[in-house]
Amino acid sequence: MVGYIFKRVLQALPVFFGTTLLIYFMVFAMPGDPIVAMFGDRGVNQAVYEQLRAQYHLDQPFLVQYFYYITGIFQGDFGTSFSGQPVGDVLAATFPVTIRLALMAVTIEMLVGIGIGLFAGLRKGKLFDNSSLVMSLLLISTPVFVIAFVFQFVFAIKLGWAKPTVSGAAGFTELLLPAVVLSTLAVAYIVRLTRSSVIETSGQDFVRTAYGKGLTRQRVVRVHILRNSLIPVVTYLSIDFGVLLVGATVTEGIFNVPGVGRTLYQAIIRGEGPTVVSFVTVMVLIYLAVNLITDLLYAVLDPRIRYGK
């Protein structure tokens, strides 16, 4: 097990260098000059322009720029944003907010999605099953920004149950509304996934054996059916968690959540190379970590899966 984890972490190294190089190149190749943009509609002051380019190493060839960046990272320096803030600080300020939001959304997805899915699967073809189908189809076919605007208008502006936007503190109660919005789509998928998985597992031999042993229905459902049905769901949840962590740009924009998605979007618009690359790098690392944890979870859920001897 330890050996397996070590091997996976080693594999992450080339991925890390590959993605930073690739992303840095893409930012480098982006059309337009961010320093020109800093002057807005005003004319460009050539002297100031040259010096700012030198300050951000933009006058250097691509590989030299990348070298500056990567050596900086190994000294714990992620570069500086145009507003003079170390990118490390930006990362430290935004990621906790997004992680909190993602965890809340995933928790909602798990509780609501698996709960409804299990219930529907056990009562195949009944009213509850059918209405859950209608609900999931409705949620899947509605774009997330529509749900976001509707929820914001109804719950925040009309009913006043929550504030329309999230403040800097980004506390639990404030994040509840965006978290619910973020979770809606995944809830719908998880309901469908859990339902079909439960139906399939219910027909397995070991379930019949379990009933044959005289176990109560409650115990069979909990220990045998649910656990064995969860593998596809866990896969989906972990991918979704990864997606949420790298920022829900649209939702974060609508609720003004000071998280990863909103910040990254602004950095891209402003052409801030170091900020964009650092964010994406951290996202890649998170994705790799989440994937590793998911693989390890499989072993917990299914006794037939074993890692590294």
Place this chain on the structure above:
Amino acid sequence: MRFKKLGLIAAALATTVALSLTGCAAGTDGGNNNIISINGSEPQNPLIATNTNEVGGGLIIDNIYAGLVYYDADGTPVNDMAESITSTDNITWNIKIKSGWKFTNGEEVTADSFVNAWKYGALYSNAQLNSYFFDAIEGFSYEEDTELTGLTVVSPTEFTVKLTSAQSDFPLRLGYTAFFPQPQAFFDDPAAFGENPIGNGPYKLAAEGAWQHNVDINLVKNDDYKGGRVAKNGGLKIVFYATLDAAYADLLADNLDVMAGIPDAALKTYKDDLGDRAVDQAAAIFQSFTIPSRLEHWSGEEGALRRAAISQAINRQEIIDVIFNGTRKPARDFTSPVIAGWSDALEGSDVLDYNPENAKALWAQANEIAPWTGTFELAYNADGGHQGWVDAVINSIKNTLDIDASGKAIALFSDFRTEITEDTITAPFRTGWQADYPALANFIAPLYQTGAGANDGDYSSAEVDALIEKGNTAKTLDEANKAYQDAQVILLKDLPAIPMWYGVSNGGYSTLVSSVEFGWNSVPVLHNVIKK
């Protein structure tokens, strides 16, 4: 056994959730109800007056500093720190400042605070975005580090400024951000200072670290401020929004007190939503599109005919009504109605009227000189919400002149500006100008003077240059304005840019505040806002 393991993981997960949740603070408001919240945007640069040229940082700096003058709501300059600003020849200016004013760290504001700040802002190697504001002062150089010799400190409350040429509107400029004074702490470590600036204005930062990047900045009233902008509220909370839509949602829920700007999606409904709390007034914003004369068909006699034809082929009012819900005013000149000296009856301004018959005739005349070839394109940056009106303008031209025409989207603003400044753009392009200070000169000289910084179309006219010079040396403001109006008469003939419309400031305020007024520059006058 194995079930226990699952339980363990669940417990671990729950702990992580709990841990990350406890990281949040309990309350959002400090409990002080006399704080006015307003929407802003994350400053793009450290908060240094000479390096701030965009609205996000400008809103903060203008409220924490007091310069020599400030502009009241209608754009009239009023002495703030200045006792007097006088000159006999418009070249050497004598400036006396009031004594006894202090920065919020207790340091006295003296003539040196101004002179040193200006010298810093102008110095080549400091690479300040606003350095061009000092280029009229003797000793300024765009090429190397030089001493700003035109600045002389006479006494702690008096200094003189010597310009390289006469500039009648020099006192008008002094309210702009670039001319604010700086305390000694700034020069010791500008970078650190930019995070926690120390000013002398109506407000000050609530505490060290009051600027929470990408979130908000908290300002409180500065009780030591003695000028004409004394705050009638306890402080400001400037909240950075990624989109106007989010800010508007907060405004509707009374979660935001004052809002500058209205999102496009709400332009139709905001007056119904807000009632008499909606703000809609003219702004010092001029919008146009520029046709560089280096493009084929657009120079000389032929170019002049085609420019006049294009201008008269556009139904400005209809486009404004349909695309902007009436929230623009058709242009009558090259400046803005909020500026003193504006006139809607300049000679030749009828070229801005929609006149399809005349447009067709002029275009046919031009075709006799050289037949029209190709497509009329109009370039714009796709990330700025310009597509709607560009398409409308294109259709207007297409239908009137019966030529091929299309909009030309360039993905990013930065790319768009790069192509314009490097003269690689192959089509006419949209241009806009928001005044830095309320003077006609600010709309003319930087855009149409030969070789000027924002002269995107590389326009050059000896007559216009001479009239700008005449305006600069004029003894009185009226005389100067006359010269700038005359310069515009020539611009209306040459049409280096086709005037489109004047911007309007839209905005609104919550039910919790009163006395909200928007200034000439579309920025709310925040010190007067009262919390109910």
